[in-house]
Amino acid sequence: MSPYLHRYLTATQYVAPLMANFDATAGQGETDVFFANLHDALIIEWQNMHLNDQEDAGGFSFQAQLYKNTGQIVFAYKNVPIPVGNISDIAHSVKVGIADAYYVDFGPFRSIYDYHTIKIDFGKVKSNSAIILNHKTTCNMLEDCLSCHAANLPGFECHWCDPLGRCSDSLDRGRQEWVTNSCPVEVRYTVSPASIFILPAIKSMIS
Secondary structure, eight states, X not given: OOSSOOTTHHHHSEEXXXXXXXXXXXXXXXXXXEEEEOSSEEEEEEEEEEESSOGGGOOEEXXXXXXXXXXXXXXXXXXXXXXXXXXXXXXXXXXXEEEEEEEEEETTEEEEEEEEEEEOOGGGXXXXXXXXXXXXXXXXXXXXXXXXXXXXXXXXXXEEETTTTEEEOSOSTTHHHHHHTTOOXXXXXXXXXXXXXXXXXXXXXXX
């Protein structure tokens, strides 16, 4: 996830098996969050989570599994007591999926651009089920100039930047560094104004 913490994280940068108005204090002492940092995987489990404004709905238990070597993401659901579409989004947005953004600094201000989001149909989230996301090959997975220029990846136009020694389509979280080093910039896209957030530029809060 992003090394830069900001108030729009839940709108632009997340891995969410189920994002909602959960309250970890509402489970009568039976709510827990566990994680396991394995050699090739990170697993986070939310157990018996209750909704702050719909506590009578019951406890939700689910996992996010992120696999380092394959790039695969698994959302596993043990207990989903009500349809996700019935969860209130008045106090907090309800989301299932993944999203990422990049930021660019303009003087004292930082602009955050939501460049890619995968939204998963709420109807697919059910008890005793799993959703598997398999990654596709992207430009920034290519490690040398030759393979970068030879790449023919659907949906991507790869460029190589010598100062960085990096392949990219210029639309990833390394864009600030890409632009600063005068690397080739892809201009074939448009960004919705609704996906742009302006914040004061500050240093990362994570060392």
